[in-house]
Amino acid sequence: MADPQILLRDGPAATAPTVSLDAFAADTNATAVVIQPGEDARVLLAHLDRLALVEVTFPAFTDGRGFSTARILREAGYKGELRASGDIGVDMLTHLQRCGFDAIAPKDVLDADQIKTALATWPQVYQATVVDGRKPIWALRHGQ
Amino acid sequence: MYLYDQYDQAMVDARVAEFRDQTRRRIEGTLSEEKFRPLRLQNGLYLQLHAYMLRVAVPYGTLSGAQMKMLGDIADKYDRGYGHFTTRQNIQYNWIKLEDTPDLLADLASVEMHAIQTSGNCIRNISSDQYAGAATDELIDPRPYAELLRQWSSFHPEFLALPRKFKICVIASETDRAAMRLHDIGIRIVKNDAGEIGCAFYVGGGMGRTPIIAPLVKEFVPLDQLITYSEACLRVYNRYGRRDNKYKARIKILVHELGLEEYRRQVEEEFAHLQTLAIEPPLAELERIKTYFADPAFETGLPDEIDLSNANFAKWVKANTAPHKAAGYAIATISLKALTRQEDGSVKAGIPGDATGEQIRVMADLAKRYSFDELRVTHTQNIVLPHVRKADLFALWQALVAAELATPNLDDVTDIIACPGLDYCTLANARSIPVAQKVAERMAPKAEEIGELKLKISGCINACGHHHAGHIGILGVDRKGVENYQLLLGGCEGADTSLASIVGPGFNEDGIVDAVEKATNFYLAQRQEGERFLDTYRRLGMAPFKEAIYG
Numbered sequence: 001m002a003d004p005q006i007l008l009r010d011g012p013a014a015t016a017p018t019v020s021l022d023a024f025a026a027d028t029n030a031t032a033v034v035i036q037p038g039e040d041a042r043v044l045l046a047h048l049d050r051l052a053l054v055e056v057t058f059p060a061f062t063d064g065r066g067f068s069t070a071r072i073l074r075e076a077g078y079k080g081e082l083r084a085s086g087d088i089g090v091d092m093l094t095h096l097q098r099c100g101f102d103a104i105a106p107k108d109v110l111d112a113d114q115i116k117t118a119l120a121t122w123p124q125v126y127q128a129t130v131v132d133g134r135k136p137i138w139a140l141r142h143g144q
Numbered sequence: 145m146y147l148y149d150q151y152d153q154a155m156v157d158a159r160v161a162e163f164r165d166q167t168r169r170r171i172e173g174t175l176s177e178e179k180f181r182p183l184r185l186q187n188g189l190y191l192q193l194h195a196y197m198l199r200v201a202v203p204y205g206t207l208s209g210a211q212m213k214m215l216g217d218i219a220d221k222y223d224r225g226y227g228h229f230t231t232r233q234n235i236q237y238n239w240i241k242l243e244d245t246p247d248l249l250a251d252l253a254s255v256e257m258h259a260i261q262t263s264g265n266c267i268r269n270i271s272s273d274q275y276a277g278a279a280t281d282e283l284i285d286p287r288p289y290a291e292l293l294r295q296w297s298s299f300h301p302e303f304l305a306l307p308r309k310f311k312i313c314v315i316a317s318e319t320d321r322a323a324m325r326l327h328d329i330g331i332r333i334v335k336n337d338a339g340e341i342g343c344a345f346y347v348g349g350g351m352g353r354t355p356i357i358a359p360l361v362k363e364f365v366p367l368d369q370l371i372t373y374s375e376a377c378l379r380v381y382n383r384y385g386r387r388d389n390k391y392k393a394r395i396k397i398l399v400h401e402l403g404l405e406e407y408r409r410q411v412e413e414e415f416a417h418l419q420t421l422a423i424e425p426p427l428a429e430l431e432r433i434k435t436y437f438a439d440p441a442f443e444t445g446l447p448d449e450i451d452l453s454n455a456n457f458a459k460w461v462k463a464n465t466a467p468h469k470a471a472g473y474a475i476a477t478i479s480l481k482a483l484t485r486q487e488d489g490s491v492k493a494g495i496p497g498d499a500t501g502e503q504i505r506v507m508a509d510l511a512k513r514y515s516f517d518e519l520r521v522t523h524t525q526n527i528v529l530p531h532v533r534k535a536d537l538f539a540l541w542q543a544l545v546a547a548e549l550a551t552p553n554l555d556d557v558t559d560i561i562a563c564p565g566l567d568y569c570t571l572a573n574a575r576s577i578p579v580a581q582k583v584a585e586r587m588a589p590k591a592e593e594i595g596e597l598k599l600k601i602s603g604c605i606n607a608c609g610h611h612h613a614g615h616i617g618i619l620g621v622d623r624k625g626v627e628n629y630q631l632l633l634g635g636c637e638g639a640d641t642s643l644a645s646i647v648g649p650g651f652n653e654d655g656i657v658d659a660v661e662k663a664t665n666f667y668l669a670q671r672q673e674g675e676r677f678l679d680t681y682r683r684l685g686m687a688p689f690k691e692a693i694y695g
């Protein structure tokens with residue numbers, strides 16, 4: 001399990017030990033799970049209540065499946081920690097946040113100043129991802 | 145034309161600031177080339193054979209005079225005095241210095257332009273019909289829908305690391321001038337039986353090494369579900385598109401491997417789910433965008449006749465203008481496939497899609513004077529002035545002649561699409577540009593007699609030069625380290641889209657020029673009344689053409 005370098009919410013990082021998705025299906029006591037890019041997050045939807053931590057791996061920054069995984073879990077109402085781990089560059093931070101991640105565990109530690117700059121890059125956003133709670137530009141334009 | 149409000153401007157400015165910071169870190173050395181690469185690619189900056197190449201987005205191919213002027217100024221200020229218009233309705237500069245790019249992007253931002261997502265595995269610039277808003281046969285102007293999609297796809301956080309690049313095209317007429325069904329998503333704006341406007345979605349088309357004409361996935365998506373349905377199409381692709389092999393990673397392979405029915409079912413399931421979330425902009429947003437695309441103030445009572453007593457002018461009018469929806473107006477296309485007569489009487493062909501900084505500024509100025517300040521870039525690498533009074537055509541033509549921009553060859557065999565090929569591109573197997581020039585120079589004397597013939601050249605299997613969709617296609621391949629060219633016949637990107645087939649063994653550079661000439665000679669001998677090259681080919685089939693070329 002990768003400890004998060006960045007927390008995008010208040011409170012401490014989740015500490016429950018993670019198991020693989022296969023093991024999670026068999027172990028009804030597990031409260032933390034790791035999802036790999038090729039695995040279907042929707043198999044977790046029936047168990048969201050007992051989950052405290054879902055770690056989504058990014059073995060390579062070029063593989064963006066984890067972005068969909070995150071949104072799918074948040075769209076279904078998952079409230080626990082959603083942690084991105086692996087090959088994560090500073091330019092991905094805002095996108096991860098917008099897809100619902102609230103904890104980031106990059107393989108290579110990121111520079112603190114760059115993190116600050118990156119998170120402040122976008123004044124507004126064009127799309128509603130819904131899961132980040134941000135109002136898109138079209139909503140602002142039409143007073144919604 | 146669409147104008148940025150403070151939100152659009154702030155997004156583009158933010159991107160420039162971000163890239164300035166990244167470039168600074170790269171030049172200082174705190175950012176490795178490996179880490180910088182994906183960042184520069186999201187800003188359209190490629191490292192090519194000799195220098196950096198920057199690709200600038202021209203959303204749905206529409207430009208204002210001020211924007212065009214800036215493109216000309218950039219050619220002079222940051223490049224070696226040229227801009228290259230591409231088959232994606234964009235413009236590329238081939239000689240850019242890394243340290244200049246932040247300033248270049250800032251100059252672009254000052255005229256509401258950018259290079260966002262013009263490369264990388266993300267949703268690319270949205271393309272459209274170059275005659276949008278002027279064509280006689282369109283249901284409605286497709287560009288507001290393209291603009292809505294542009295905003296949705298810009299920095300979409302879920303879709304920035306897709307299996308492969310993703311191209312969307314929006315049109316609104318039966319005649320397809322934008323190769324809509326050769327895109328990852330092609331949208332045709334349609335009217336249903338109840339008289340409502342909506343979108344037909346064709347998904348999984350494309351060129352490259354496996355050319356596929358996109359099948360219809362959904363016949364009618366209501367306008368207030370356009371974004372939601374697009375998002376469903378993309379999410380299924382992002383999750384299940386192949387990532388193990390770059391040549392099988394486009395959505396066309398996913399649709400093909402899943403089967404159309406299964407892909408459609410998965411999209412429907414995701415669509416039903418996404419409809420429960422508030423991700424669709426209100427129709428009021430589409431209405432807001434539409435106001436920018438209202439017709440310009442066309443005059444009424446204008447004369448419809450054109451004085452064609454000047455023979456060269458008459459030739460240009462016949463070849464390079466098209467009917468306009470407003471009486472007294474015409475659509476004029478400026479060919480960027482120059483043919484210049486030399487003192488010895490021979491013809492010299494220019495580089496397809498290239499224009500000098502000065503020529504670009506001339507076109508900007510002519511747009512201001514004669515076309516309500518609007519221009520379009522076409523996927524055939526030409527420039528359109530969409531709204532010209534017929535009464536102004538002669539003056540326009542004279543100005544074009546003076547700028548060496550009046551070649552009357554639209555859609556004929558010398559109006560060749562060619563990718564950059566081995567002269568610039570790191571992926572190329574063979575040169576495209578010199579072949580295009582040789583073919584054009586050889587065929588120029590007969591071009592008028594031959595009539596419509598779309599010839600397209602790619603320097604490798606990636607098909608940026610759309611060779612699959614050429615009436616005649618030429619594909620550069622590498623044969624044991626020697627450049628070799630395959631000839632294809634029978635492709636078409638119009639409403640009756642078809643894919644070209646390889647004729648036989650490849651040729652060397654001179655051989656391919658001969659082969660094109662033989663094919664066209666055979667056509668001239670065989671054609672029946674009113675038949676274009678493509679029609680004759682379709683009637684006779686491959687065998688007799690093959691015989692004529694190799695026999």
Ligand code: SF4
Pocket residue numbers: 563564565566569570571572573602603604605606607608609
């Ligand atoms: S077709 Fe090949 S050679 Fe031509 S631009 Fe595309 S990648 Fe380069």
